[in-house]
Amino acid sequence: MKPFPIPVVPVGPGSQTDEAPDYLAMPGGMATFQAPRLPEGAQAADVAHAASLLAGLVDAMAGAAFDGPPLVLPLDAETPGVREVLTQSLGFGEVSAFTVAPTRLRVQETAFASLWRVLEEGEDGRLLHDRLTVCPVPPELYAAMRATARPDLVPPAVLPGMMNGEALLAEVRQQAAAHRARRPAHVINLTLLPVSEADLDYLYGALGHREVSILSRGYGNCRVTSTRLAHVWWVQYFNSMDTLILNTLEVVDMPDVVLAAEEDFRDSIERLREYVALLAEA
Numbered sequence: 551m552k553p554f555p556i557p558v559v560p561v562g563p564g565s566q567t568d569e570a571p572d573y574l575a576m577p578g579g580m581a582t583f584q585a586p587r588l589p590e591g592a593q594a595a596d597v598a599h600a601a602s603l604l605a606g607l608v609d610a611m612a613g614a615a616f617d618g619p620p621l622v623l624p625l626d627a628e629t630p631g632v633r634e635v636l637t638q639s640l641g642f643g644e645v646s647a648f649t650v651a652p653t654r655l656r657v658q659e660t661a662f663a664s665l666w667r668v669l670e671e672g673e674d675g676r677l678l679h680d681r682l683t684v685c686p687v688p689p690e691l692y693a694a695m696r697a698t699a700r701p702d703l704v705p706p707a708v709l710p711g712m713m714n715g716e717a718l719l720a721e722v723r724q725q726a727a728a729h730r731a732r733r734p735a736h737v738i739n740l741t742l743l744p745v746s747e748a749d750l751d752y753l754y755g756a757l758g759h760r761e762v763s764i765l766s767r768g769y770g771n772c773r774v775t776s777t778r779l780a781h782v783w784w785v786q787y788f789n790s791m792d793t794l795i796l797n798t799l800e801v802v803d804m805p806d807v808v809l810a811a812e813e814d815f816r817d818s819i820e821r822l823r824e825y826v827a828l829l830a831e832a
């Protein structure tokens with residue numbers, strides 16, 4: 551009988567190489583709440599008026615249901631000085647978004663979660679409307695997705711080297727057709743599935759990236775974009791080195807990563823009330 555071969559593995563000092571394990575870099579830091587600073591160089595009358603507007607808004611927030619209709623404070627009639635005070639006072643939160651059709655919108659969550667600044671622009675970039683909106687996410691983003699997406703699409707031609715692209719697109723189309731408002735998300739995790747580059751090219755070609763783009767900076771970066779198919783979103787997570795670490799398709803009204811939570815809403819009421827009192831004393 552031949553002896554069983556035992557591999558010789560060197561051990562001890564000097565026996566190991568200098569190569570370190572090749573780990574995927576993880577997100578670097580998590581964004582946390584930072585209270586906005588008091589406006590610098592603003593007119594006292596503008597600060598006082600802005601504080602009055604925010605005081606009325608926070609009182610309305612305290613009496614509103616989180617899942618009720620959005621609270622809207624139009625700012626079109628306010629002076630540039632007051633609007634600038636509000637911009638400095640409210641700061642910038644984790645989520646920002648823009649749309650290019652059917653209207654051009656710039657949306658920014660303020661430092662107070664669930665309170666959003668919504669700016670509507672003309673084709674020439676001129677500001678048309680300015681408002682504050684209190685809600686989990688501005689409904690204008692839902693409307694833009696619905697207005698620019700289709701209820702179904704025609705599958706493109708098969709690409710060489712595909713493995714599961716056709717089956718994945720069929721699943722997405724089936725789930726999109728069956729979707730109803732407020733249903734939990736149906737998530738397809740492309741990172742964990744056996745997909746080839748040809749499969750991804752096929753899905754990108756079929757679904758595309760459309761007119762609603764959202765960025766959430768909570769922990770690393772999460773980029774959310776609408777597709778050609780109604781209720782279908784690309785949701786892609788990147789680490790601090792901008793490396794894609796999670797690539798998913800979600801069939802849902804709006805991905806959860808974008809939405810403000812009810813506990814954030816309640817917390818924002820308290821923080822905003824404290825900040826309004828600070829503004830009133832400035």
